[in-house]
Amino acid sequence: MIARRTRVLLLLLGATAALTATGVAAGEALGRLAEARAEAVRLEARIGQLREEAARAAAAVVERDAIRVEVEARAARRYAAGTMNPYAFATLAKARLSSLGVTVLRYQVVEGGTHPGVDVTATGSVRSFVAFLRGISEDGRLWIVPSLEIELHPVDGSADVRLRIGYATDDGAGR
């Protein structure tokens, strides 16, 4: 027979061990629960951000496609590298002006730079010059007019023009 005091002490020891083990297990469970919840909160916030980015992605695709169309259209108007030179361009410019009834009084080929071309001094009707500018605005290849001086004569509707006309290549070298 175990003495009563010993029995009580053994019971206390057993209870303490049981409570300690329960406390340790509960602590671990609570720790895991807290960690999991914190991680879940972080992930939910991240998923919220990713959802917003995904929503913007659809609009970004549309924007990219629109810019690509712009860039392709602009690049397509440039002369391919090596297909144009300032002298051939000057010939084209003179012929175009002449076809509109403009009289070329003087011209000088401009080589080098990003937009080589020709400086032209001409005279003709205002309509002819407007038609020339509309033509190079609307037609396929990009002709650039870096400078333009027009002196109008309202009496007969004519104008004296000094302008530089240039061209652009797709490599940006102007050759």
Next chain:
Amino acid sequence: MRLERGELAGGRVARAGTGPFDALLVSRLDVDLLVLDIPPIPDRDLEGLVRYKLRSRYPGNPGQTSFDYRVAHRGKIRRAIVFVARTSTVEAYRAAAGRRPLVAPCQLVAGRVPRRGPFTAWIGDGRWAEVLEFRDGVLVSSRVVHRGNGDWRTAAGSSAPALVVAPGKDLEGLACGDGTTSLPLESIRLRRAGLKGLFPGPGPGPTVSPGVRTALLVASVLVLGVLVLFRFARREEARVDRLQGMARSMEQEALASHALRQETDSLLLERDRLDAGVPPDRYRLLAELSAVLGNTARVWAIELRDDRFQFEAAGSDPLALMEAMKARDGFDGLQLSPVVPDTASGTERFSISGIFHDR
């Protein structure tokens, strides 16, 4: 409940029958019955009082005696119906009955005793008969007569009973006269509900002290609590796994979006490169000027250089023209030169310069 009769023989309890039974009727030759008047004391003190009174009323050795009791009361009358037997006898009956209850003969008539007036009942077996005297529904006395002594009535020495319970074959030879109800013992069916057997067994297993029960209960609650916590933790971890999977797939889509943004940025740079050094469309500029000037002014010189323009004109209201140009998209940095009125023509000579954007 089917009743079986038992009787001690050779240290063991013999049954009168062989078939199945639900309760075992103890013999009055083996179990004594005492009727004790008891004072109004708490129920927890009742057992001690009965035990004390038995010392003077029962001759057996208290260390070898077992007793059970029932309390009967009516009005101010309070009595303990005490069933006493040797412990070995009780153990023999318990062994014969197993888990079935032990029933005393007086319990067979309990439901048939009138609540008013005297009532006598005989309950007999093959060799003995118990004479029970009731008054106002409460047992007053019980005595056992041996049938071996002769006829029941002679042995009973009392007037005819109101009720006789005995085996059917015994009832046939028993003439009790009018006013006596005979009831075959075999026909009695006890109701299980409310029946409390005599000398109940120790129970299906060792009893657990209240302290240990409490400790086990607390331990169970703590363990369950810990298990529930682990369950919650596992469920939350499973949720984290699902969220991680979702985030991973969305991260991959985000990488694709990042690549898309980089491509868009590259296209914008390319567009800027293509636009670099390209002046505004000259035809569009002249068209805008024509639209804003209308017939309000006559231009005689225009100069365009890169994105800047300047024109000289004469008109009626250059200030209104400036306002109109400022309101239109595409014109920036507009400046109006000093205006010189021409009194001869009634117009004003001016020049306007600025910047034109066609994109």
